[in-house]
Amino acid sequence: MTCREAxxxxxxxxxxxxxxxxxxxxxxxxxxxxACSAQYAALENLREEIAAAxxxxxxxxxxxxxxxxxxxxxxxSPSRFWSASWLQPSVMAAVAVAVLAAIVSIPMLRTSRxxxxxxxxxxxxxxxxxxAVHQVDVPSSDQHAVKPWxxxxxxxxxxxxxxxxxxxxxxxxxxxxxHQQPAAAIVYRRRQHVIDLYVSPSAGAxxxxxxxxxxxxxxxxxxxxNLSYWAVSDVDAGDLRTFAELIRGR
Amino acid sequence: MPFCYGLSAAFISGDxxxxxxxxxxxxxxxxxxxxxxxxxxDLLWKLHIRETGRNRRFGKDSVDTKVRIFELTMWPHMRAxxxxxxxxxxxxxxxEDIVQESFLKAYKAQESFRGSEAKTWMLSIVxxxxxDFLRRYKSSTTMRFDEPGYEPQDDSPDPERMLLAESxxxxxxxxxxxxxxxxxxxxxxxxxxxxSYKEIAAVLNIPMGTVMSRLSRARNLLLVExxxxxxxxxxxx
Numbered sequence: 001m002t003c004r005e006a007x008x009x010x011x012x013x014x015x016x017x018x019x020x021x022x023x024x025x026x027x028x029x030x031x032x033x034x035a036c037s038a039q040y041a042a043l044e045n046l047r048e049e050i051a052a053a054x055x056x057x058x059x060x061x062x063x064x065x066x067x068x069x070x071x072x073x074x075x076x077s078p079s080r081f082w083s084a085s086w087l088q089p090s091v092m093a094a095v096a097v098a099v100l101a102a103i104v105s106i107p108m109l110r111t112s113r114x115x116x117x118x119x120x121x122x123x124x125x126x127x128x129x130x131x132a133v134h135q136v137d138v139p140s141s142d143q144h145a146v147k148p149w150x151x152x153x154x155x156x157x158x159x160x161x162x163x164x165x166x167x168x169x170x171x172x173x174x175x176x177x178x179h180q181q182p183a184a185a186i187v188y189r190r191r192q193h194v195i196d197l198y199v200s201p202s203a204g205a206x207x208x209x210x211x212x213x214x215x216x217x218x219x220x221x222x223x224x225x226n227l228s229y230w231a232v233s234d235v236d237a238g239d240l241r242t243f244a245e246l247i248r249g250r
Numbered sequence: 251m252p253f254c255y256g257l258s259a260a261f262i263s264g265d266x267x268x269x270x271x272x273x274x275x276x277x278x279x280x281x282x283x284x285x286x287x288x289x290x291x292d293l294l295w296k297l298h299i300r301e302t303g304r305n306r307r308f309g310k311d312s313v314d315t316k317v318r319i320f321e322l323t324m325w326p327h328m329r330a331x332x333x334x335x336x337x338x339x340x341x342x343x344x345x346e347d348i349v350q351e352s353f354l355k356a357y358k359a360q361e362s363f364r365g366s367e368a369k370t371w372m373l374s375i376v377x378x379x380x381x382d383f384l385r386r387y388k389s390s391t392t393m394r395f396d397e398p399g400y401e402p403q404d405d406s407p408d409p410e411r412m413l414l415a416e417s418x419x420x421x422x423x424x425x426x427x428x429x430x431x432x433x434x435x436x437x438x439x440x441x442x443x444x445x446s447y448k449e450i451a452a453v454l455n456i457p458m459g460t461v462m463s464r465l466s467r468a469r470n471l472l473l474v475e476x477x478x479x480x481x482x483x484x485x486x487x
Contacts, residue, residue, distance in 0.1 A: 049418065063328070
């Protein structure tokens with residue numbers, strides 16, 4: 001390797017952006033060339049100086065408040081509750097039908113409400129995990145490492161199948177609390193999309209998969225062998241169904 | 251991932267995790283802590299419920315769901331957004347405006363965003379908003395100084411002050427501040443935000459090879475500015 005070739009790669013080496021072969025060939029060059037190794041030392045020193053200078057600007061607390069206020073102002077739509085459309089007979093009739101239907105289905109509605117609340121909580125948890133530095137407590141693509149990790153941490157044993165051949169890559173697992181219940185979160189990846197599978201004990205009977213969509217995210221819920229499952233992701237509904245069927249049929 | 255760097259590109263590892271995890275520890279600055287404690291105190295959501303009295307997150311088009319998703323995915327990146335804006339426009343007032351404008355833009359474009367790269371998506375909006383701002387400013391005023399890229403309320407426009415800088419820290423800060431925006435943003439994203447080349451490429455919308463060459467140029471300029479560069483005879487061609 002010549003110095004001319006090495007020069008820009010010194011930065012990539014410094015930034016840990018080279019693969020092992022690339023790093024090795026740069027290191028070899030550095031051991032041969034005093035000029036490049038002096039340059040590399042200068043770059044390292046510069047990096048340390050920048051880090052030591054602690055140059056990050058932090059916004060005042062007021063920024064968050066200001067932004068939230070502006071946000072809500074833009075977001076708040078004028079209340080249309082008593083607008084004229086309510087007074088039209090067709091709308092009144094529809095409302096009457098809806099009220100009747102609601103009365104009949106109150107017990108059903110209640111469980112669906114509960115599930116809505118859990119769905120919202122699951123989605124929140126999923127989104128928080130996506131933004132966090134580590135999405136998993138046990139990072140491993142090896143099912144035989146992830147599954148035992150949950151033992152002793154949960155009273156149940158979540159399934160951790162290897163779905164690599166179906167293009168769902170196991171990333172790892174973490175422990176969560178969903179609706180005041182300990183839950184195992186098993187993390188898979190489908191292309192760029194992360195799928196969180198939440199598993200927790202359930203007293204309910206086995207049920208089929210039930211799909212819902214919240215703001216572009218899909219949630220799939222089912223109960224099987226006294227375990228309640230929620231799969232959540234931004235993959236399309238078809239992929240998530242495929243995933244669920246693989247877990248169910250494991 | 252598109253490359254323009256031919257030979258060099260072959261050496262860049264595609265896995266952003268190297269850049270993501272290792273250097274961040276090395277940096278040891280505030281960005282580390284603020285990444286760990288993401289997603290704040292649910293300020294927007296609490297205000298939203300208080301203002302509207304609503305918490306109906308049913309149905310796919312629920313406004314409440316949209317607000318909640320936005321807060322959980324974008325709010326954690328406010329500090330990084332502010333830092334980038336602050337470095338680009340070089341004063342607090344405009345930086346705050348740019349952050350606010352960017353977040354509102356991001357909310358309106360929320361549908362076009364899906365998934366896991368919220369930070370780079372948010373930062374690219376901030377970056378474009380800040381660059382628009384700088385262009386607008388430049389075209390609407392006459393330059394009052396000869397320095398390239400002089401901007402309003404600059405932290406450090408005065409070379410005299412440079413000489414009198416009380417500390418090395420100020421010298422480093424000013425040296426970065428004096429870089430052209432395209433080099434400044436690369437340094438800030440790499441050294442202060444700890445982003446990988448892949449992430450920087452996504453924020454700046456340039457190939458990874460260009461990220462590397464910009465960082466290379468930027469660091470050489472900083473070395474000259476900070477007096478760390480010595481002309482040495484190369485042993486090899």
